[in-house]
Amino acid sequence: MIEEILPKSFDDLIKDVHELGICGECGGCVSFCSAHEIKAIEMSESGPPRYYNKDNCLKCGICYLICPQTHVLDKELNEKYNYKVSIGNWLKITTNRASSKEILKNATDGGSVTAILNYLLDHNLINGAIVSKKEVPFNRVPFFATSKEELIEAAGSHYDLSQGVVGLEKYNTFIPTITKLKNVVNSDMMNIAVVGTPCQIMSIRKMQELSILPAHIIKYTLGLFCNLNFSFSSEGRKELEEEFHFSFNDVEKMNIKEDLIITLHNQKTIHIDFDELGRITRAACYACRDFSNVYADISFGGLGSKDGFTSTIVRTKIGEKIYNNALKEGYIKEPNEFNTSIKKSETLAKIIGFGKRKYERYVKSMKERL
Ligand SMILES: Cc1cc2nc3c(=O)[nH]c(=O)nc-3n(C[C@H](O)[C@H](O)[C@H](O)COP(=O)(O)OP(=O)(O)OC[C@H]3O[C@@H](n4cnc5c(N)ncnc54)[C@H](O)[C@@H]3O)c2cc1C
Ligand code: SF4
Ligand code: SF4
Numbered sequence: 307m308i309e310e311i312l313p314k315s316f317d318d319l320i321k322d323v324h325e326l327g328i329c330g331e332c333g334g335c336v337s338f339c340s341a342h343e344i345k346a347i348e349m350s351e352s353g354p355p356r357y358y359n360k361d362n363c364l365k366c367g368i369c370y371l372i373c374p375q376t377h378v379l380d381k382e383l384n385e386k387y388n389y390k391v392s393i394g395n396w397l398k399i400t401t402n403r404a405s406s407k408e409i410l411k412n413a414t415d416g417g418s419v420t421a422i423l424n425y426l427l428d429h430n431l432i433n434g435a436i437v438s439k440k441e442v443p444f445n446r447v448p449f450f451a452t453s454k455e456e457l458i459e460a461a462g463s464h465y466d467l468s469q470g471v472v473g474l475e476k477y478n479t480f481i482p483t484i485t486k487l488k489n490v491v492n493s494d495m496m497n498i499a500v501v502g503t504p505c506q507i508m509s510i511r512k513m514q515e516l517s518i519l520p521a522h523i524i525k526y527t528l529g530l531f532c533n534l535n536f537s538f539s540s541e542g543r544k545e546l547e548e549e550f551h552f553s554f555n556d557v558e559k560m561n562i563k564e565d566l567i568i569t570l571h572n573q574k575t576i577h578i579d580f581d582e583l584g585r586i587t588r589a590a591c592y593a594c595r596d597f598s599n600v601y602a603d604i605s606f607g608g609l610g611s612k613d614g615f616t617s618t619i620v621r622t623k624i625g626e627k628i629y630n631n632a633l634k635e636g637y638i639k640e641p642n643e644f645n646t647s648i649k650k651s652e653t654l655a656k657i658i659g660f661g662k663r664k665y666e667r668y669v670k671s672m673k674e675r676l
């Protein structure tokens with residue numbers, strides 16, 4: 307219960323999250339700090355957030371409550387979203403892809419995320435969506451997309467290297483999109499969608515549970531599967547280039563499915579197992595237990611689908627409604643062959659398998675840290 311958790315403060319976040327090395331640097335605590343106007347805490351150049359002026363801290367505990375690594379409110383969220391171990395609730399599991407050729411051309415997998423966002427925009431169900439878009443070849447930034455063109459700009463994971471390998475030294479596959487939330491609000495009447503990793507969607511659900519503004523404007527949450535995220539330090543990159551015989555200058559696209567898939571300009575693909583990626587994996591991700599984004603309205607990933615398709619788990623009634631309408635109106639298509647129970651159970655088994663392994667990894671990692 308929330309009453310039993312309070313009072314907590316940023317000191318407790320330092321003790322329970324930062325000192326265990328599990329801060330994911332999502333920026334949520336800084337963005338939604340109750341003392342934001344007078345500035346109590348700030349992001350640091352590298353590493354977890356820090357006090358800017360400790361005297362300004364109101365000891366309200368909001369930062370502690372919304373941090374995805376504290377696991378307070380798990381019970382409340384699990385009840386509300388009908389959580390079942392490792393995979394969460396699901397009303398439908400399927401594979402699909404966007405009908406639009408333009409979306410498909412730019413998408414990571416089947417472009418279904420972009421196609422459903424496009425459906426929401428076309429029907430004025432949202433004013434825009436918080437996504438992430440490429441700023442320089444190897445750097446994505448949180449972005450509020452309000453048109454189909456902007457959604458397409460933000461889709462996919464291609465890297466235009468015409469400007470050289472710009473940004474790779476700071477490249478992190480985790481993008482703190484949640485920090486964008488405060489900047490997009492210009493009216494209480496806005497409706498928006500958010501695309502995010504499981505940790506980001508969890509923060510949003512916690513904010514909604516606690517009625518922290520502006521979480522009320524988020525009407526749809528589209529979650530991405532997420533096993534691990536990576537930070538491409540120069541040493542880590544060099545080691546990968548040497549071991550797997552490629553150059554980041556030749557990379558056209560990176561995707562994460564059952565492993566990290568690097569596609570080169572000559573269309574050669576290199577698969578690197580997650581176990582080989584320890585040198586560039588963000589430490590916080592080992593302490594994360596949700597693979598398939600259990601609190602989202604709909605979750606999406608490449609795992610379990612053939613190339614060019616997106617595996618999709620429809621979880622909530624809201625998710626079901628928009629999924630079915632997007633399908634009915636032709637924004638997305640499901641291949642016929644998937645409508646067999648064998649294909650469905652194969653996909654489901656893969657997702658459950660990854661979910662279980664991620665949970666076990668979390669338990670092991672926390673045992674080692676505590
Ligand atoms: C960091 C990360 C890790 C992932 N790990 C896995 C995995 O382990 N296994 C797996 O099967 N799938 C994983 N996925 C999901 C997969 O890569 C695809 O995003 C998913 O299948 C949807 O594909 P799509 O073609 O339908 O999406 P698209 O139509 O291409 O749309 C993708 C949307 O995600 C947004 N986006 C891109 N990067 C980020 C980011 N870092 N944070 C928030 N939003 C972002 C884009 O702006 C876009 O709106 C991961 C995705 C990300 C971003
Ligand atoms: S004011 Fe509240 S949200 Fe901000 S740092 Fe202090 S306890 Fe955390
Ligand atoms: S994980 Fe996010 S919310 Fe938690 S302490 Fe780190 S930056 Fe703050």
Ligand code: SF4
Binds near residue numbers: 503504534535592
């Ligand atoms: S592995 Fe977990 S903590 Fe890391 S980016 Fe993915 S959801 Fe967030």
